Amino acid sequence: MLRRSFLKAVIEGLSGLVTATMVIPGLRFLFHTHGRSRKQGEFVRVATLSALPPGEPMRVVIHASRWDAFIHQPPGPIGSVWLVRDLENPDESEVAAASGRKPEEIESATPAVRCWQTICPHLGCGIDFDARRGAFTCPCHASEFDRSGRVRYGPSPRDMDELACRIGERDANGRRWVEVRYEEFKTGVPHRTALA
Amino acid sequence: MDERSANQTPDRSRDRRQTADGGFGEGSGAVKGIPSTKPVDSLTAPSLAAVSTGPGSVTRLFLSLSLFLFVVQILTGVLLMTAYSPAVQTAWGSVWYIQTQMASGWFVRGLHHFTSDAMIVALVCYVVLLLLTQEYAPTPMLRWWLGWLSIGLTLGAALSGHLLPWDQAGYWGTTVRLNILARFPFIGDWLKSGLVGGPHLGQLTLTRFYTLHVALIPLFITLTLYVLLRLAVRSNSTMEEPRAKDRPAITKERWFDQTHGEQLAGAMAFFALAVVVWLVCRWRGDALLDAPADPGTADFPARPEWHTLFLFQWLKAFSGPTAETIGTVLIPGVVVLLLLFLPLFQYVCPRTIARRVVMGCFAGLLLGVLGLTGAAIRADADPPSGTIKIVRDKLVSGHSLTSQEQAVWRAYDFNRRLDNARQRAARAFALAAEHGIPPEGPLTLLRNDPLSRGPQLFAAHCAACHRYDGHNGVGTVPPEPAASSDLFSYATRAWIRGLLSDPMADRYFGRMKKPDGDPAHTRMARFVSEQTEEHFEGKPKEELISAFDAVAAYLEDESIHPRRLAYLGLDAFNVEGARQNAPSADDRSAIIDRGRAFFLSVCNECHAYDGERTGTLHAPDMAGYGSVEWIEGMMHDPAGESRYRSQGREPALMPSFKDRLDAKDRRLIAEWLHQTRTVSP
Numbered sequence: 001m002l003r004r005s006f007l008k009a010v011i012e013g014l015s016g017l018v019t020a021t022m023v024i025p026g027l028r029f030l031f032h033t034h035g036r037s038r039k040q041g042e043f044v045r046v047a048t049l050s051a052l053p054p055g056e057p058m059r060v061v062i063h064a065s066r067w068d069a070f071i072h073q074p075p076g077p078i079g080s081v082w083l084v085r086d087l088e089n090p091d092e093s094e095v096a097a098a099s100g101r102k103p104e105e106i107e108s109a110t111p112a113v114r115c116w117q118t119i120c121p122h123l124g125c126g127i128d129f130d131a132r133r134g135a136f137t138c139p140c141h142a143s144e145f146d147r148s149g150r151v152r153y154g155p156s157p158r159d160m161d162e163l164a165c166r167i168g169e170r171d172a173n174g175r176r177w178v179e180v181r182y183e184e185f186k187t188g189v190p191h192r193t194a195l196a
Numbered sequence: 197m198d199e200r201s202a203n204q205t206p207d208r209s210r211d212r213r214q215t216a217d218g219g220f221g222e223g224s225g226a227v228k229g230i231p232s233t234k235p236v237d238s239l240t241a242p243s244l245a246a247v248s249t250g251p252g253s254v255t256r257l258f259l260s261l262s263l264f265l266f267v268v269q270i271l272t273g274v275l276l277m278t279a280y281s282p283a284v285q286t287a288w289g290s291v292w293y294i295q296t297q298m299a300s301g302w303f304v305r306g307l308h309h310f311t312s313d314a315m316i317v318a319l320v321c322y323v324v325l326l327l328l329t330q331e332y333a334p335t336p337m338l339r340w341w342l343g344w345l346s347i348g349l350t351l352g353a354a355l356s357g358h359l360l361p362w363d364q365a366g367y368w369g370t371t372v373r374l375n376i377l378a379r380f381p382f383i384g385d386w387l388k389s390g391l392v393g394g395p396h397l398g399q400l401t402l403t404r405f406y407t408l409h410v411a412l413i414p415l416f417i418t419l420t421l422y423v424l425l426r427l428a429v430r431s432n433s434t435m436e437e438p439r440a441k442d443r444p445a446i447t448k449e450r451w452f453d454q455t456h457g458e459q460l461a462g463a464m465a466f467f468a469l470a471v472v473v474w475l476v477c478r479w480r481g482d483a484l485l486d487a488p489a490d491p492g493t494a495d496f497p498a499r500p501e502w503h504t505l506f507l508f509q510w511l512k513a514f515s516g517p518t519a520e521t522i523g524t525v526l527i528p529g530v531v532v533l534l535l536l537f538l539p540l541f542q543y544v545c546p547r548t549i550a551r552r553v554v555m556g557c558f559a560g561l562l563l564g565v566l567g568l569t570g571a572a573i574r575a576d577a578d579p580p581s582g583t584i585k586i587v588r589d590k591l592v593s594g595h596s597l598t599s600q601e602q603a604v605w606r607a608y609d610f611n612r613r614l615d616n617a618r619q620r621a622a623r624a625f626a627l628a629a630e631h632g633i634p635p636e637g638p639l640t641l642l643r644n645d646p647l648s649r650g651p652q653l654f655a656a657h658c659a660a661c662h663r664y665d666g667h668n669g670v671g672t673v674p675p676e677p678a679a680s681s682d683l684f685s686y687a688t689r690a691w692i693r694g695l696l697s698d699p700m701a702d703r704y705f706g707r708m709k710k711p712d713g714d715p716a717h718t719r720m721a722r723f724v725s726e727q728t729e730e731h732f733e734g735k736p737k738e739e740l741i742s743a744f745d746a747v748a749a750y751l752e753d754e755s756i757h758p759r760r761l762a763y764l765g766l767d768a769f770n771v772e773g774a775r776q777n778a779p780s781a782d783d784r785s786a787i788i789d790r791g792r793a794f795f796l797s798v799c800n801e802c803h804a805y806d807g808e809r810t811g812t813l814h815a816p817d818m819a820g821y822g823s824v825e826w827i828e829g830m831m832h833d834p835a836g837e838s839r840y841r842s843q844g845r846e847p848a849l850m851p852s853f854k855d856r857l858d859a860k861d862r863r864l865i866a867e868w869l870h871q872t873r874t875v876s877p
Contacts, residue, residue, distance in 0.1 A: 012456075014460065025299075025300035032301070067632055069293055070290060070632060072631055072632025
């Protein structure tokens, strides 16, 4: 009796092991992309400084190449950003040059250009700018943000996501380009976390 | 295997008997009933429990094993479907991604691949056991036919799945199979057209095969296996005799009953498969995926999978249209009919003779299949190098080959193509990992890769005269002799040094024609011999040797950094000082400087540098020698001013390729020759 039930138990155990050997790799396979963080993107030129009217937000589409699983897409539209050129200090490098310091050293000065994601932190719709009211608005659930991206009212859990942005050196034609490092963030949470 | 209690029970008006251990029943013995601890379910609700409480049956074991393996196929198949993409540009990439990038992807795909083979084996065992045990009750032939139908469907699933990665093996194998299918009389062309969905294998073929593989064939396999299982239960319950009411119940429990036996068999098969998958993927990771399908290649060595190799070998014996129809359609048709109606022999002949005839036929077929498979494997084996040499010498000397020697040469050629195909696959994997797959598909990756495309172009266009390490770039040594230099390690220090020692060696100019009119290569030979004599008189020979070493080092540098020293004139080099103070071997830049000095003082008389030469005789311009641009220039205009300017008296020995190859292809050849060198450190 003992031998029979022991053998039966062993065989049942083996069947369990078979199931596990199928289920565990299967789950790993299904959730392969979860938790894999993309490496941080590069700075991409988006617009010339002179193209930005001071004080007025302008929406610019970002063009870059992207990996889609195994497909390496050539440069194409991957998202868009809102750019605002500061009204008071439209060109921080001139300010810095005048005072004999580098732009990064000027702590108190507002950066000459600021940049925000157009993706609403609430549920991911595209944020518009309402010039009449002077505020960023989201058409889906009516979140409203002020000119600095701070949330005024609406269901958005946090402010508009600001992106790293800098003004590059003069190029061969003497133009200065605004460069943005494009990123996406998780929606619906109060703290900004990078999208993995 | 089972404990049995010989419980005599009355017969149940059935003619066919089966002994409990599945032996070949004869006469009208009583069925040995087994006291079951569970009641048999009704006929309309079959369950594995009902199947397994019956007489222990190895036949049923194989049926349930096939079912289990089918379930494994469905599970792994569904998982693969979440990542696979059935489009011509993305199919290969998605399978590459599954195989190499996804977590446990290699395991899921490997399991899917090998379980299909295992399922075919299990079903064949099942069918063979059906024959051996004559388990046809209640209907004589249905289970036999359904068994063979399930084998055919599983083979169909395997063959349709073979095309899905859209790799070389799948593409060319399917091309051949569809062309064989087209030979079927009347319906052949319709069959092929329905499967291909157009004039060539393409997008529609892929989607149709995908539908077959994922939806239609699994549906029919499920139905077939379900019916087989129902029939197994029904036959089982007719053999199970219910206890007569007046007999006491005997409740001896078996220590190894059907359910657990089947579970154990399934578990053992599964773990064996898992081990095979692990071994194959560790040992040869590219075994399950080839290079992307390329309709432009004509040299892929296509072979069927192991289970249809016997057909491939069989068809070799039939050549010519009528013979091929006989070999493809007639004889296989007869064999299939024979196979399908084999069990009917027992109705026709007396029992004992029928048994021998049936067993004999089946054993004969099996031996034939095994023999043909073995012959196919032997015919493709790589012949030993001694034999290859004998055959090649015979070819080169112009003798005709015996059929055995032809077979040796074919096997040699096949294996070189196989090596080449494997290299291409490995290169495709490396390029995909580095660059990803472009949206146009993986072929652009390989077509723009010098290391893959270069050898092919070289073999097609250059190997008529040149050689690459003795072969034509893709590994085959052409039977015709070379007519120009061997470009392996072209413009490396060793190559140049060898040329400076002996320009008329076979590796350099020795194989070239020597027309009248003092062509450039014979002049170079004369220069080298004169130099040797000139310097030999009164000056140490070591000096000339070290001067030639320096020139070789300088020219190699020129190939890596074209015109790096161009701005320096001759007076910038302390030529005399360099001659007296031989620099140490470690002083690499000093050797290069000295080489440049020697070039400017001696070689520059004939060899121009950026158009400037000190003498009057003409030799190729050495500015940027051996660089990609220089090699491209050689292909573009070998008889031009900056190369071997033909005097107008004799034709240029190398034709111009500016019209035969477009600029992209010339660049690919040049990049390949340049990149595959091993330059000195």
